[in-house]
Amino acid sequence: xxxxxxxxxxxxxxxxxxxxxxxxxxxxxxxxxxxVLEGQIIDLNAKPVAGAEVYLFKTANVKRPAxxxxxxxxxxxxxNLQVPTGKYWALAVxxxxxxKFGPLLKGDKHSGEPVIINSVDRxxxxxxxxxxxxxxxxxxxxKKNEGLVKxxxxxxxxxxxxxxxxxxxxxxxxxxxxxPKYFSAWTGDDGSYVIYLPRGVFYLGxxxxxxxxxxxxxxxxxxxxxxxxGVDLTIP
Numbered sequence: 001x002x003x004x005x006x007x008x009x010x011x012x013x014x015x016x017x018x019x020x021x022x023x024x025x026x027x028x029x030x031x032x033x034x035x036v037l038e039g040q041i042i043d044l045n046a047k048p049v050a051g052a053e054v055y056l057f058k059t060a061n062v063k064r065p066a067x068x069x070x071x072x073x074x075x076x077x078x079x080n081l082q083v084p085t086g087k088y089w090a091l092a093v094x095x096x097x098x099x100k101f102g103p104l105l106k107g108d109k110h111s112g113e114p115v116i117i118n119s120v121d122r123x124x125x126x127x128x129x130x131x132x133x134x135x136x137x138x139x140x141x142x143k144k145n146e147g148l149v150k151x152x153x154x155x156x157x158x159x160x161x162x163x164x165x166x167x168x169x170x171x172x173x174x175x176x177x178x179x180p181k182y183f184s185a186w187t188g189d190d191g192s193y194v195i196y197l198p199r200g201v202f203y204l205g206x207x208x209x210x211x212x213x214x215x216x217x218x219x220x221x222x223x224x225x226x227x228x229x230g231v232d233l234t235i236p
Contacts, residue, residue, distance in 0.1 A: 035119040038080045039127045041073050041092045043109070044136050048077025052094040052109070052131060056081070062089055062114050062178055063214050065101060085122070089114035092129035103209035106165060106186050109133045110210070113178055134167050134210065135185035138195065148196040149224045153231035155191045155206045162191025163235055166208045170195060174203045174218045179211055193233075199224050206233040 041052040052073045055066035067088075070081040091114045096107035104110060109131035119125060132140065155166040166187045171180035182202075184195040193206075203218035220233060 033085050034082055035085050035122055036080065036082050036124045037070075037090070037117065037119070037127060038078070038124070039129065040077045041079060041094070041111075041129045041131060042077055044130065044132055044140065046130075048075065049073060049094055049109070049131055050075045050077065051098070052077070052079075052092055052129075053100075054079050054081060054090060054092050054129065056083060056088045056090050056117075057114070058086065058088060060089055060114070060178070061214065062091060063211055069100065085119045088117045088119070090117050090127065090129075091115065092131050094131050104211070107133060108210075109136075112137070134183050137183050138185050147198070149199060150194060150196055150227040151204075151222070151224065151231050152192065152194045152227075152229055153233065155187050155193055156232055156234050158234065158236055162189065163187060163206075163208065164189050164191065166191070166193075166206055166235060167210065168193045168195050168204060168206050168233060169212060169216075169218070170197055170202045170204050171218060172200070172202060175215065176218070180205075180218070197224055204231070204233060206235050208235065 037054070041049045041054070043049050050073055054070040055062070056068040058067045068081060068083045070079040073079050092111040093104070094109040095104070097105065111129040111131050115127060117125060117127065155163045155168065157163050164187060168184040169180040170182040182195060182197055184193040187193050201221065201223050204220040204222060205216060205218040207216070222228060222231065
């Protein structure tokens with residue numbers, strides 16, 4: 001039996017070309033599936049924050065390890081992150097101690113409620129974040145809202161001792177979303193706190209970890225018409 005070498009040659013050539021086109025299509029499609037998220041992280045005074053990161057989550061649960069994390073920002077506060085196209089919940093975090101995981105500590109900063117990013121049919125997006133620590137967030141809330149009332153007291157443990165490095169949170173709902181609306185600053189050694197709230201009915205709670213755990217339940221109900229002193233809260 002004679003072999004048709006010309007036929008075999010053309011068959012091999014066609015096969016190689018077909019594989020080449022398939023590879024090109026696959027790589028091109030893969031590139032098209034990615035998008036670039038970029039922007040700047042600044043502080044309360046609109047100054048760039050060095051050493052901050054952007055966390056991306058594939059679900060609304062942002063109280064877990066992030067699915068994607070940007071490189072730490074340099075002096076210009078700029079970040080750039082390439083990830084697969086999709087829907088994400090994004091926030092920015094600055095950790096003074098340089099860690100990547102765990103609750104935030106005194107001096108650490110957070111951008112607050114996550115920003116929802118939908119990158120479908122987009123190759124690039126620009127989003128800026130402002131990060132605050134708890135003291136700055138409390139001050140910002142006080143500055144924005146006139147006619148607030150002052151709530152103060154102690155944060156205690158189950159033995160009745162003052163708790164250092166804790167904070168108070170408040171919301172109009174016992175169960176809130178990612179974050180409650182209002183925070184106090186961190187407590188000192190005496191466990192005392194101050195939080196400024198609008199008049200009305202609020203629910204209060206205290207914690208040593210920020211952000212608070214999922215499904216945190218604000219137990220203490222308080223109706224505010226004037227300043228409230230001696231509102232003590234216990235951390236189990």
